[in-house]
Amino acid sequence: xxxxxxxxxxxxxxxxxxGVSKYYGHFPALRDIRIKxxxxxxxxxxxRNGAGKTTLLKIIAGxxxxxxxxxRIGGQEVREQATRAxxxxxxxxxxxxxxxxxxxxxxxxxxxxxxxxxxRRALEWLERTGLDRVRDGLVREFSRGMRQRLAVARxxxxxxxxxxxxxxxxALDDRAIAVLQDLLADAHASGRTIIMSTHQLRxxxxxxxxxxxxxxxxxxHAGPRTQEMVDDTGWLYRTYGED
Amino acid sequence: xxxxxxxxxxIAAKDLRSEFRTKEAFNxxxxxxxxxxxxxxxxxxxxxxxxxxxxxxxxWLVFSFASALSLNRSFARELQxxxxxxxxxxxxxxxxxxxxxxxxxxxxxxxxxxxxxxxxALFYDTHFSQxxxxxLLVIALGTWGMTVIGTTFSALTVNLRMREVMxxxxxxxxxxxxxxxxxxxxxxxxxxxxxxxxxxxxxxxxTGFDFIYTLLAMVFIDIVVVG
Amino acid sequence: MSETVSEKTRDRIMYVLAMxxxxxxxxxxxxxxxxxxxxxxxxxxxxxxxxxVPSIFTGFTGFFVALAASALYLITxxxxxxxxxxxxxxxSLAFASIxxxxxxxxxxxxxxxxxxxxxxxxxxxxxxLIYFGYVxxxxxxxxxxxxxxxxxxxxxxxxxxxxxxxxSIEWWRTQHPAPVLSVRDGGGMGPGMESPIYWNWLxxxxxxxxxxxxxxxxxxxxxxxxxxxxxxHAY
Numbered sequence: 001x002x003x004x005x006x007x008x009x010x011x012x013x014x015x016x017x018x019g020v021s022k023y024y025g026h027f028p029a030l031r032d033i034r035i036k037x038x039x040x041x042x043x044x045x046x047x048r049n050g051a052g053k054t055t056l057l058k059i060i061a062g063x064x065x066x067x068x069x070x071x072r073i074g075g076q077e078v079r080e081q082a083t084r085a086x087x088x089x090x091x092x093x094x095x096x097x098x099x100x101x102x103x104x105x106x107x108x109x110x111x112x113x114x115x116x117x118x119x120r121r122a123l124e125w126l127e128r129t130g131l132d133r134v135r136d137g138l139v140r141e142f143s144r145g146m147r148q149r150l151a152v153a154r155x156x157x158x159x160x161x162x163x164x165x166x167x168x169x170x171a172l173d174d175r176a177i178a179v180l181q182d183l184l185a186d187a188h189a190s191g192r193t194i195i196m197s198t199h200q201l202r203x204x205x206x207x208x209x210x211x212x213x214x215x216x217x218x219x220x221h222a223g224p225r226t227q228e229m230v231d232d233t234g235w236l237y238r239t240y241g242e243d
Numbered sequence: 244x245x246x247x248x249x250x251x252x253x254i255a256a257k258d259l260r261s262e263f264r265t266k267e268a269f270n271x272x273x274x275x276x277x278x279x280x281x282x283x284x285x286x287x288x289x290x291x292x293x294x295x296x297x298x299x300x301x302x303w304l305v306f307s308f309a310s311a312l313s314l315n316r317s318f319a320r321e322l323q324x325x326x327x328x329x330x331x332x333x334x335x336x337x338x339x340x341x342x343x344x345x346x347x348x349x350x351x352x353x354x355x356x357x358x359x360x361x362x363x364a365l366f367y368d369t370h371f372s373q374x375x376x377x378x379l380l381v382i383a384l385g386t387w388g389m390t391v392i393g394t395t396f397s398a399l400t401v402n403l404r405m406r407e408v409m410x411x412x413x414x415x416x417x418x419x420x421x422x423x424x425x426x427x428x429x430x431x432x433x434x435x436x437x438x439x440x441x442x443x444x445x446x447x448x449x450t451g452f453d454f455i456y457t458l459l460a461m462v463f464i465d466i467v468v469v470g
Numbered sequence: 471m472s473e474t475v476s477e478k479t480r481d482r483i484m485y486v487l488a489m490x491x492x493x494x495x496x497x498x499x500x501x502x503x504x505x506x507x508x509x510x511x512x513x514x515x516x517x518x519x520x521x522x523v524p525s526i527f528t529g530f531t532g533f534f535v536a537l538a539a540s541a542l543y544l545i546t547x548x549x550x551x552x553x554x555x556x557x558x559x560x561x562s563l564a565f566a567s568i569x570x571x572x573x574x575x576x577x578x579x580x581x582x583x584x585x586x587x588x589x590x591x592x593x594x595x596x597x598x599l600i601y602f603g604y605v606x607x608x609x610x611x612x613x614x615x616x617x618x619x620x621x622x623x624x625x626x627x628x629x630x631x632x633x634x635x636x637x638s639i640e641w642w643r644t645q646h647p648a649p650v651l652s653v654r655d656g657g658g659m660g661p662g663m664e665s666p667i668y669w670n671w672l673x674x675x676x677x678x679x680x681x682x683x684x685x686x687x688x689x690x691x692x693x694x695x696x697x698x699x700x701x702x703h704a705y
Contacts, residue, residue: 025549025614027697050703061332065470067547067615079469085334093325099261111253112333114246138264154329395627399620403610412606416599417627420634448638455630463623466544470619 012075014039014162014193015060020069022055022217029055030217033069037195037210039161042188044204044225045197046236047214053197054092056214057166060195061089073162085113088160090168094151098140102131102150105139106157113158125153129179145173152180156187163187165196169203181207205230213240250335254343255350261320262351268313269351276309276359280366289367298369299430303422305363306356306382307389311411313355314393317348318401327401331469341464345394352386374432381432384449385425388456392417395460399467424449480687484680491676498666498673506663515579522572524671525565526594528678532562533601537629540622549693552618555625556608557685559601561678566598589639596635600628614693 015037022030030052037043047053058064060071062078076083096105103122110118126132129149139147148171156163168180184207187194198204205211205225213221213236221240229236244252262268283301287293321327330340360382363369371378392414400409424445431442438446502520509516539555542548573591574584585591604624611617 023615024700025693025697027700061328063328063331063469081334081336083334084332087332089328089332091325091328093328095324095326095329097257097261097326098323099264100257104257104260108253108257109329109333112250112330112335114249114334392627399623400607400610402616403607405610409603409607409610413603413624416596416603417631419596420631420638423638445638448634452634455634456627459627459630463626466619467623470616 011039012072013037014041014074015195016072016075017056017060018070018072020056020059020066020071022052022059022064023067028217030059030066033214033219035212035219035222037193039074039193040188040191041209042184042194042207043196043210043212044208045195045212045214046201046204047197047220051214052217053214054166055217057089057091057164057195057197061087061091061164063089085158086160087162087164088156088158090151090155090163090165092166094147094154096139096147096150096154099138101136101138102126102142103135105150106153109154110157115158121157125157128183129153130175144171145176148172148176149179152176152183156183160192162193162195165194165198167198167200168196169198169200177203201236202230211236213237247336247339250333250339251343251346254330254340255346258317258320258344258347259350262347268316269355272309272313272352272355273358275312276305276355277362279305279308280359280362284366294367295369295434296430298363298367298433299428300426302360302363302429303385303426305359306352306386307415307418307422309355309359310352310386310389310393311414313351314348314390314397314414315407315410317344317394317397319397319406322401327468337465337468338461341394341398341460341468344397345390345460348394349387349390352390353383356382356386369433370435371433373435374437377438378429378432380438381425381428381446381449384446384453385421388421388425388449388453389418391453391456391460392421395456395464395467398464420448421452424452480683484683487676487680491673491680494669494673494676498670502666506666509663512580515576518572518576520666520670522569522576523667524674525568525572527671528674529562529565529569531675532558532565532678533597533629533632536562536625540625543618543622544626549614549618550690552614552622553686553689553693554682555622556689557682559604559625560685561681563598563601563605564681565674565678566594566601569594570598589636592639593632593636597632600631604628612696614696 013036015035017033017035020030020033021028033056035043045053045056055064059066060078062071062084065079071078073083073086076086078084078087096102097108100108103119103126106122106125107118110121115121123132123135126135129152131146131149131153134142134146139150142150155165163184169177172180181203184194188207194207196204196207208225211221211223211225211229212219221236280301283289287297318327321330331337364371393410396410396414396417400406400413403409428438428442428445428449432438436442498520502517506517508514536555536559539551539558543551543555573594577586578584604621607624608617608621611620
């Protein structure tokens with residue numbers, strides 16, 4: 001399945017998932033997934049719990065190796081070091097350290113991404129997520145919403161070309177959702193590629209340019225987002241799902 | 244500075260900083276070591292000649308018990324909030340992350356051990372001042388061996404049920420050659436024997452162990468963490 | 471269809487090996503107990519060597535085969551090598567236990583003590599502990615692919631360790647030879663006394679092969695059950 005995406009270019013697709021399968025023992029968690037995503041698309045990865053969304057995102061993020069097939073980001077293998085600098089991952093956990101301050105957390109990741117002037121970059125992002133006033137506070141003492149905003153800053157501090165998000169809207173408070181939505185709008189406007197798995201059909205479908213429905217580890221439907229999907233969130237499952 | 248080295252130092256600094264804030268591992272390891280040292284005095288007559296001949300063994304038993312406590316925490320600390328995922332996603336080799344964590348563990352353990360050594364000297368009538376340099380060398384080498392194996396297996400067991408049980412079950416048998424060498428050397432040095440002759444053989448075992456396992460760990464850590 | 475054919479072939483191979491092993495063992499036992507005389511220094515107990523030494527050979531052959539299988543798994547990611555490595559390690563661990571048990575019985579009679587901290591004994595014990603850890607680790611991991619990967623790494627680390635332990639303990643005990651050990655060097659093998667060791671080795675290897683095959687079948691069935699269970703839960 002190839003998405004035309006927002007822009008058409010002759011360069012390799014932003015994300016090329018080529019025949020990816022993942023087995024746990026004999027159990028196929030993913031079977032022969034093929035998706036090409038053009039730069040600038042926003043893809044909503046939909047499916048029930050246990051359908052394989054998280055597994056697929058982990059493979060795209062390079063956190064887990066596929067049993068077969070390959071994942072390329074802009075034409076490069078995902079486990080190559082240079083490729084990893086081009087993706088930003090926001091997973092289930094917030095991936096920041098409780099015993100460190102907000103600024104320390106972001107500085108560490110800025111350093112790991114070899115960003116110039118890591119501390120300045122960290123401060124910039126603290127401001128962007130509205131955490132500049134508590135920059136020296138320990139994450140342990142943060143409220144839930146503050147932790148989530150910090151997690152967003154941590155994931156995208158290196159301004160990646162491809163943003164991967166696993167259930168980004170689940171368990172976020174209003175302010176964090178607003179921060180995230182702003183960020184995603186910005187990212188989309190500047191031509192970045194966004195892949196998100198989600199249960200929150202409405203939020204996801206409003207943002208998405210394309211939709212992939214995964215069922216039992218296989219692609220049940222992949223295509224551009226249509227208006228009827230937004231109007232009636234049950235439509236997608238009724239039309240392409242088994243129930 | 245190469246990117247590899249920079250990543251290693253960043254990770255090591257991060258671990259040391261959070262350890263410095265909480266002092267969890269340090270306090271646990273140190274109080275545990277002191278308790279064991281006190282308990283040893285009941286096991287045998289602490290003033291006898293016998294004490295001299297087993298001092299090295301005692302000391303390394305204390306060190307290896309204490310190390311299990313802090314090494315267990317090494318990768319487990321990354322599980323909280325799924326931090327390990329973020330580290331693995333970062334454009335740095337897993338080997339650099341491993342080395343950074345190993346360095347942090349190493350410095351922490353060395354601090355615990357030096358303190359335990361001082362307590363040991365206070366409680367038991369040992370005379371290691373004449374061979375202090377070589378003793379420190381043996382501690383440095385032996386601790387690195389424990390750290391490399393311990394950190395590798397901390398990564399390996401991090402997602403398992405019964406992590407706390409699995410780590411020592413796997414680590415102690417593997418540490419036999421290193422501990423054997425370190426114990427023999429330390430006992431000899433504490434009895435005033437200089438480094439040389441037969442002892443050099445043990446020093447070679449210890450150095451070889453460190454070298455082989457550092458290499459193996461760097462090669463296999465990617466398989467262990469990512470798959 | 472091909473599955474059932476290979477199943478049948480495997481069964482046939484197992485029966486052949488079992489008969490070979492049984493025949494060899496019977497002949498060897500007859501020879502060891504009825505034909506060979508008592509050894510002049512040790513008396514009747516020396517016969518335990520015919521169990522002890524072949525078990526060592528079988529066990530160590532197994533551990534090295536397991537190392538190779540683990541390496542192959544890491545290279546190919548094919549779970550059949552993992553099943554092979556696991557089966558071989560477990561069977562070798564059983565033979566290692568025989569080595570320890572027979573060695574201790576012999577030591578009790580000849581040395582008067584159950585255990586001596588001699589180079590070979592200590593190596594064997596450390597080896598046993600390492601591979602016991604391997605088996606424990608396998609039990610602690612549910613997901614077959616993760617289990618295969620992590621236990622393969624442990625197998626590599628363990629095998630390297632045993633080589634280091636062996637070398638270093640040799641040095642250690644050659645520096646401080648324990649007097650009880652001279653008995654061991656004193657008793658040489660008389661003519662015709664040595665060959666049953668090798669014949670028994672062959673018999674033990676056949677036995678080990680059968681056990682490995684049974685264990686591998688269990689392993690593949692349990693993997694299948696695991697994947698069926700996952701499927702039942704997933705869909």
